[in-house]
Amino acid sequence: MTSKELLYVEDALGHECFMKTCCSKTSNKLSDQTLSDYVSQLEQEHTNLFNKFLSLL
Secondary structure (H helix, E strand, O other), X not given: OOHHHXXXXXXXXXXXXXXXXXXXXXXXXXXXXXXXXXXXXXXXXXHHHHHHHHHOO
């Protein structure tokens, strides 16, 4: 993996980590259960993407 590719993967990991955190915080604050469940699903999707990027290292 080139240094440029490594920088891209590191950047993507940071973005996915940020999105996981945002989804988690938002899900906990929502009073609408349906919307909260949807945001929790988004959190899981970002967790999966984070793990896929991490596996590239």
